Amino acid sequence: MQLRVPRLFTVRVMVFSLVLLLAFVLVYPTLHSYLQQQQELAELRAQVDAAQRRNDDLVSDLGRWDDSAYVQAQARERLSFVLPGEKAFRVLDPEAVPDVPAVDAGPSSTVLDEGATQPWYTSVWDSVQLAGTAPTTEPAG
Structure with missing residues (x-):
């Protein structure tokens, strides 16, 4: 009795491998394109959802303008409108305002009222000339 050694690479296995390789080569680009388009489609759907939410927010903001109280509040906040009889106060920078009263820095300059009607270069x-005649103080030392 003779033992028959099975061949690892038969003609059938080689043909089957060649068919599988050919199928892979043909299907892979199409599959890759399909998966890439699915990803792009998901991104576009997310963009559409974001645009829809933004549109809904803008529509609700537009609806707020139909309320006269909202319009009045926006006019007060954005345009600093006040109702007749009210006094408006504006704090420019609360951190820049010192808590202590201002100290007199020295003699004040005297500006004549006629300087307002003169040309700007005359005022300068x-x-x-006024600065040149101001008394100077010598540093202590």
Whole structure:
């Protein structure tokens, strides 16, 4: 009795492998394109959902403007409108305002009322002359 050794690579296995390889080569680009398009489609759907939410927010904001109380509040906040009889106060920068009263820094300059009707360069020249005649203090030392 003779033992028959099975062949690992028969003609059938080689043909089957060749068919599988050919199928893979043909299907892979199509499958890759399909998966890429599915990903793009998911991203576009997410963008559409975000745009729809933004649109809903804008429509609700537009609906708020039909309320006269909202319009009045926006006019007060954005345009600093006040109702007749009210006094408006504006704090420019609360952190920049010192808590202590301002101290007199020295003699004040005297500006004549006629300087307001003079040309600007005359006012500048007068202030330069006035600054030149101001008393100077010598540093302690």
